[in-house]
Amino acid sequence: MLRSTLLTIDYIAIIYFIIINITYIFLNFIAFFSIRKNQLKEEVLDIEKRFSSEFYKPLSIIVPAYNEQETITENLNSILKLEYPEFEIIVVNDGSTDNTMEKLIEDFNLTTFNKNYSEDIETKNIKNIYKSTSHPELFIIDKENGGKGDALNAGVNLSDYPLVCNIDADSIIDSKALLSIVVPFVNDWRVVAAGGTVRIANSSKIQDGKVKEVKLSNKYLVRMQVIEYLRAFLFGRVGWAGINSLLIISGAFGVFKKKHLIKAGGYNTNTVGEDMELVLRLNRKMNKNNRKYKIVFLPEPVCWTQVPEKLSSLKSQRKRWHQGLGESLLYNFEMFFNPNYGTSGLIAFPFYFFIELLGPIIEIFGYSAIILTILLEFDGNNVVLLFLVSSILLGVLLSLTSLLFEEMTFRKYKKTKDVIILSFYAILENFGYKQLNSIWRFIGLYKLITRNEEWGYQERSSFNVEE
Amino acid sequence: MTIYLKMLIYILSFLSLSLFLALIIFHLRLKYYENKEQLYKEKYSSIIESYIDSEINLEKTISYFENENNYKILKNIFKPYINKYENEKHDRLKILINKIGLNNYLYEKLKSNNKKKTLKAASFLGKLQDRNALNKLEKLLRSNDRLKVITSAWAISEIGDLSYLKPVIKTLLNKSEMTYEAITELLVNFGKNICDKLIDYLNKDLKEDDYLVNEFETDEYKILSVFIDIFGFYRYEKSLKVLEKLLIENTNEEVTIHIFKALVKIGQPVNVNLKQFLQSESWVIRSQSAKYIGVIGAEEHTQTLSYLLYDENWWVGYYAAQSLWKMDKTELMKNIIKHDNPGAEMCSYVLAKNNYVFNLEGS
Numbered sequence: 001m002l003r004s005t006l007l008t009i010d011y012i013a014i015i016y017f018i019i020i021n022i023t024y025i026f027l028n029f030i031a032f033f034s035i036r037k038n039q040l041k042e043e044v045l046d047i048e049k050r051f052s053s054e055f056y057k058p059l060s061i062i063v064p065a066y067n068e069q070e071t072i073t074e075n076l077n078s079i080l081k082l083e084y085p086e087f088e089i090i091v092v093n094d095g096s097t098d099n100t101m102e103k104l105i106e107d108f109n110l111t112t113f114n115k116n117y118s119e120d121i122e123t124k125n126i127k128n129i130y131k132s133t134s135h136p137e138l139f140i141i142d143k144e145n146g147g148k149g150d151a152l153n154a155g156v157n158l159s160d161y162p163l164v165c166n167i168d169a170d171s172i173i174d175s176k177a178l179l180s181i182v183v184p185f186v187n188d189w190r191v192v193a194a195g196g197t198v199r200i201a202n203s204s205k206i207q208d209g210k211v212k213e214v215k216l217s218n219k220y221l222v223r224m225q226v227i228e229y230l231r232a233f234l235f236g237r238v239g240w241a242g243i244n245s246l247l248i249i250s251g252a253f254g255v256f257k258k259k260h261l262i263k264a265g266g267y268n269t270n271t272v273g274e275d276m277e278l279v280l281r282l283n284r285k286m287n288k289n290n291r292k293y294k295i296v297f298l299p300e301p302v303c304w305t306q307v308p309e310k311l312s313s314l315k316s317q318r319k320r321w322h323q324g325l326g327e328s329l330l331y332n333f334e335m336f337f338n339p340n341y342g343t344s345g346l347i348a349f350p351f352y353f354f355i356e357l358l359g360p361i362i363e364i365f366g367y368s369a370i371i372l373t374i375l376l377e378f379d380g381n382n383v384v385l386l387f388l389v390s391s392i393l394l395g396v397l398l399s400l401t402s403l404l405f406e407e408m409t410f411r412k413y414k415k416t417k418d419v420i421i422l423s424f425y426a427i428l429e430n431f432g433y434k435q436l437n438s439i440w441r442f443i444g445l446y447k448l449i450t451r452n453e454e455w456g457y458q459e460r461s462s463f464n465v466e467e
Numbered sequence: 468m469t470i471y472l473k474m475l476i477y478i479l480s481f482l483s484l485s486l487f488l489a490l491i492i493f494h495l496r497l498k499y500y501e502n503k504e505q506l507y508k509e510k511y512s513s514i515i516e517s518y519i520d521s522e523i524n525l526e527k528t529i530s531y532f533e534n535e536n537n538y539k540i541l542k543n544i545f546k547p548y549i550n551k552y553e554n555e556k557h558d559r560l561k562i563l564i565n566k567i568g569l570n571n572y573l574y575e576k577l578k579s580n581n582k583k584k585t586l587k588a589a590s591f592l593g594k595l596q597d598r599n600a601l602n603k604l605e606k607l608l609r610s611n612d613r614l615k616v617i618t619s620a621w622a623i624s625e626i627g628d629l630s631y632l633k634p635v636i637k638t639l640l641n642k643s644e645m646t647y648e649a650i651t652e653l654l655v656n657f658g659k660n661i662c663d664k665l666i667d668y669l670n671k672d673l674k675e676d677d678y679l680v681n682e683f684e685t686d687e688y689k690i691l692s693v694f695i696d697i698f699g700f701y702r703y704e705k706s707l708k709v710l711e712k713l714l715i716e717n718t719n720e721e722v723t724i725h726i727f728k729a730l731v732k733i734g735q736p737v738n739v740n741l742k743q744f745l746q747s748e749s750w751v752i753r754s755q756s757a758k759y760i761g762v763i764g765a766e767e768h769t770q771t772l773s774y775l776l777y778d779e780n781w782w783v784g785y786y787a788a789q790s791l792w793k794m795d796k797t798e799l800m801k802n803i804i805k806h807d808n809p810g811a812e813m814c815s816y817v818l819a820k821n822n823y824v825f826n827l828e829g830s
Contacts, residue, residue, distance in 0.1 A: 037614075040583055044590035044618045046550070055652040114816050116781055186652075188644045386472035393479035400486040407494055419494050423487050 003378045006369045010384045013366020017391035020355050021398050024231060027239025028398065032405045034242040035299050039409065042180075042300065057163050057185060058086040059178065059255070062155030064148050065091055065169040069098045073107045075169055078209025080135055084178040088137045090155040091169070095124075095145025104140055108132040115139060116160075121153040121266035129158065148251065149267035149274035156258065156266055164261060166275075168252040170306065172201060175210055177301035181255050190294040192260045193282060195249030197234055197297075199412065200226050201304035211304050216418040221314060223425045224433045225307045231402040234299060241297035245348035247283075248328075249295070251275035253303035260286070260293075268331065273324020280332035283344055299410070315440045322444025326357050360445055363438035392430045399426035507540050515548060518563060519556050529566050538572040542591060545569070549594045561595050570597055577603050586618045593622025601628060608638050616642055617653075624656035629664055632657060633682065636693065640685045647725070651696040662703045665694045669709050688719040695722070699729030711737045720749050727755035736763045745771045750780035757783060761790025769796060776803070776810025784810065788817035801825060 061079065065072055072091075079089055093101050104110060113131035124146035132138035141154050156164055163185060167173060177196060184191045203217035217223060233250070240246045251274065264285045267274040279295060286293040308314040329336075329352060336353065338345040370388055373381045403422055406412070413419060511531070518528040535541065548560055564570065576588035577600060589607060592600040600622070607619035616638055623631045632654075639650050654661060672678040679690045691713065698706035710726050714737065717723065723744070730737065744756035745768060757775055760768045775787035788810070791800055800814040818825070 040586060041614055044586045044614070045621060046590070055648040057648070114812070114819060116785070116816060118781065186646050186649045189646045190644055383469060383472065386469060386476065390472060390475050390479060393476060393483060396483050397479060397486065400483055400490065404486055404490045404493065407490055407497070411497065416491070416494060416498070419490065423490060 003373075003376075003380075006373045006376075006378065007380055007384070009365050009369035010373055010387070013362050013370065014384070014387040014391050016355070016359065016362045016366065018394060020359065021391065021394040023351065023355070024236060024239075025394075025398050025401055027242075028231070028235040028401050028405060029239075030242040031235040031238035031299075032409070034238050035405075035409045038299065055186060056085050056179075057182060058161040059084060059088075059163045059165055059182065060155070060159030060161040060258070061087055061089045061165045061167055061178075062152055062159065063089060063091045063167050063169050064094055064151035064155065065096065065100055066094045066145075066148070066151070067096045067098045067100060068169045069096070069100045069103050071170055072100055072103055074209070075172070076104075076108070076138070078172050079167065080138065081175065081209050082173060082178050083175045084182075086161075087178070088139060088160060089135075090139045090141060090158050092141045092143060092151040092155045094143060094148070094151035101140075101142055105130070108138060108140075109134045110140055113139065115158060118157045120157055120262045123150050123154045123157065126154065147269050147272075147274075149269040149271070152274070153266040153269070156261060159258060162258055163255055164258045165255045166251060166253070167303070168305065171198075171252050172206065172209065172211060172304040173253065174302045174304075177253070177303065180301040181253075181298055184294075184296050184298070185255070185257070188294060190292050191257075191296055192286065192293045193249055193254065193256045193279065193295045195237070195246070195295075195297045196253040196255075196301040196303050197237075197299050198229070198250050198252045198303050198305055199234075200229055200307050202306055202309065204304065214412045214414075216413055216415075216421060217309075219309050221309055221311065222307055223421065224429045225314075227399050227402070227422060227425050227429055229307075230406050231399055235402050235405060237297050238299050240348055241295075243343050243347070244294075245343040246295050246297050247280055247344065247348050247352060248276040249279050249297070250303070252305055253301070256282075271324055271327035271331065272320050273326075273328040276324060277328035277331055280328055280335065283341060284332055284334060287341055311436075315436075315443075318437060318440040319444040319447060322357075322360070322441040323448045325352065326445060326448035329353055329357055357445070360438045360442040363435075364442050367435060367438070395430045395434070396427050399429065402426075504540050504543060507537070507544055511541075511544055515545070515560075515563075519548065519552065519559060521559075525562065525566065528563055532567040535567070538569055541567070541569055542573075542587075546591070546594075549591075561597075564595060565597075570595065570599070573597075574600065574603075582612070582615070586614065589618050589622045593625040596626045598626060598628060601626060601631065605631060605634065608634060611642075613643060617645070621653055621656070624653050627657050629657060629660060632661065632664055636690070637683045637685075640683060640689055640693070647692050647696055650693050651700060654693065654697055655700050659701050659703075662698060662701055662706065665697060666706060666709060669694065673709075673712065688722050691717070691719075691722045692725045695725040695729045699725075699732040702733050704733060704735055707733065707735055707737055711739055714739045714744075720752065723747075724749075724751050724755055727752065727759050730759050731755065731762050734762050736765065741765065741768060742771060745775065750778070750783055753778065754780065754783045754786045757786040757790055761786070761793040764794050766794055769794065769799070773799065773803070773810065776813050784813040785817065788813045792817055792821055792823075797823065797825075 063076070063079065068075075076089070076091065091104065093104065110130035110132055113129050115129050115131065117126060117129065124144040127142045127144065130140040130142065132140070139158060141158055143151070143154050152166055163182065165178065165181070181194050181196050184194050200217075200222065201211055202219065202222045203215045204211050205213040205215060216226065237246060237248065254275065260282060261278070264278065264281050268277045268281070271277050282295065308317055329349070335341045335345045335349045337350055341349070370384055373384050400423065403419070403426060407419065413422065514523070514528060514531050517523045518525070545560065545564055549557065552560060570592070573588040573592050576584045577592065579585050579588070585607070589600070589604055592604070604619045604623050607615045608623065610616055620635050620639055623635055636654065639645060639653065668679060668682070677687075680687050683690050695710070698710070706729075710730065713722065714726055727744070741756055741760065744752050745760070747753050747756070753775065757772060760772060769791070772787040772791055776784050778784045778787070788800065797818070800818060803814050804811045
């Protein structure tokens, strides 16, 4: 009885590993061709040279901030240096309990200001609105704490322009990234939202608020995340976008047409995954209104972020992400296997539900069952072991594929030594890191069921800034 | 079962190892290519710069390139210069590039079956404003591939031959999802002369029913919107007569909005009663016409603007207040604030936005 139960779990887990790896290899290939096409487009249409004229759409940048006193000035200075013809920056202090607001008032010469606050989306109470006397394009909302979604909604209410861009207060945006991310809105009227890529900046050289040199961190945990970001968050998402099934735009860097964002009801304040939830809801609303629309993901406009360097921070981040994933899917469950949503409803949503959301259950039980089967030396343990090796090798193959595609497209890591180190980590992540991730995601799933919410504070080390 | 699994493991191991080797080889190959390009840059940059600055003549410059046939790298070296320079210096570069044979290389690539090579060549020939490429580019324009269509349209517009204007407009309006902004941005590459050609089209349309629709095979409002945007871009005052006529005769809201946006840029008055637009049902028309009033300083509409200050749409109120500010009606605005009349909040906002500091007792 025990033997047959264990073997059943073994095989379910192994089939799951094979499905997830093959899907991602497939997505990586779609992404590769999609990126090459995009790069060709950028080259022949000379996007860098364009938009020096008046054909841009003005943009409101919304920066939600909660307890960011250590980094807010440095990061805002970086955002103020972005290259874009006309934009405003709205920082939303979401009831910080530290000195974020005092720091902003002091460093940016703020005075209270009577700017139009539209109340298109309901939010927590606004305490005050400020404008900077040193930077006329900078506005600050000081409001009661309501969570990241609520802070973003307050920013949308205050914004003046037809496009709104959300940027995390602790991220660095490439100086031309705004220009690139707005191009699809001009080139194709169907585009309602566009997401940019988030990359890892730990140890990279930062100068004048810009990433001057991409360096590979020497920390084990960061290197693992570099591989993971390439595989899942870069090529994975470009791949989904390539088959018109993108279900998430990162909260760290995305642009939306304001009117559609408001029509969809703004960000959901009852989830920690407000970024994914919004994209899913946009899909639903657009579909219901029978409007032709496109949600695009651009691999080139890059937002740089600091990833956790400590296990405790990473654990908390992953739990929160998984909880957010679950909430977003459940709020929009109408899309599940719904042919009205095309490949998003028939392929992407079920994949996210069964493989991404419920995956940790299969992984935890699977790993335990495989170890027990081998330790107890049941009949057939040989086959299980071979299956396990195959699925691990498939994982290695997937990570190496992502690395090769990165080399063939963006080449952010220039040193040969870095490429070799990353190849080594593509193998190493299969032994320990992936399993730890499964445990954290499993806890996130538990939190989803117990509805435990938090703003998601992440302890960060400062960027590697050079004066 | 075990044998098959073992075979699978061997295959996966072999694939992983091959991928790793491919990755390293690809990395080293790119590094080699980058170094080679760097060497070329070091070798030719100073020569090209001296030629552009007329320090060395054409014959002498050509002699430096005599035995050079790596056109792929040469194209990359010349590209930043072609993008950077305009007018005389651009013309000098075009002559040099042609003489060293790069254009012939690009014609070959333009004929290639490889889409990537074709598009890169088309784009570069456009920057070189090479008229010899026009026939081939027009063929590309007729393609069903969206990227081929847009690339060739860009290249043709950069070459600037107005005899190709009609097929370009027709194709963009019918075969692309580009916004008006993107289409206008492309078409203005033809140069300011495009405006006269567009006026011709519009005059013919005024004489002959559905002329534009028949010529461009799409909805009239789309064609008009693009034409008007181009007039606005060039601040083309000669278009005022046509715009006036369109304001009176046209009934399409979208076209009216484009007309006011263009008029705001042109900044000249038209002989049309604007009050009807300030009272339009469309808030976009109300806001754009309010903005235009401020640009031309049409003070006879001051009263209507003061009603618009508390329009149900925020943008209408905002532009009405901005126009009052531009027409130097600060006393009126201060009065509205002082008596807390409707529109006081908008007046305060716009005065603050323009850094106008005052107190309600004095000035």
